[in-house]
Amino acid sequence: MTEFVLDPRLQADSAFIADGPLSQVRLMDDARFPWLLLVPxxxxxTEWIDLDGNQQRLLLAEINQVSKLLRGEAGVQKLNIGALGNIVRQLHVHLVGRHEGDAAWPGPVWGSGAMRRFDADALAASVESWRLRL
Structure with a gap:
């Protein structure tokens, strides 16, 4: 059996928060949006259908849990949830908190402007804040 290895692009663009029952929970390093990833x-x-039924149920439960937390973030009016995989093939689910007037509104966050990375202290604080809530 092959061992799980995180795609280097996901590693470079996000920070580890915690391991859920199935997935790594990661924070996208883009301060423009509250943006989390679930990486089974x-x-x-590479696709939802690559997961067996139990894994699909676990991922759905993780999506629901993280979505409820994300919806509680200040200013979040809408949740965008997607598993695109066109650039990074490894299965991962984006969960993005949106609001009217955000940097990409009303369009998608993907491909909208340049990432604005957190400074090191803000990234560490955000990761710890999410870790405490999961």
Whole structure:
């Protein structure tokens, strides 16, 4: 059996928060949006259908849990949830808190402007804040 390895692009663009029952929970390093990733620790998975039924149920439960927390973030009016995979093939789910007037509104966050990375202290504080809530 092949071991799960995080895609280097996800590693470079996000920070580890915690391991859920199935997925790594990660914070996208883009201060423009409250933006989390769920990356199932399933080697070779690129599509939802690559997960067995139990794994799909676990991922859905993780999406629901994280979405409820994200919806509680200040200013969040809308949740965008997507698993695109056109650039990074490894299965991962984006959960993005949106509001009218955000940097990409009303369009998608993907491909909208340049990432604005957190400074090191803000990134560490945000990761710890999410870790305490999960």
């Amino acid at each position: 620790r399933v080697a070779g998975a």
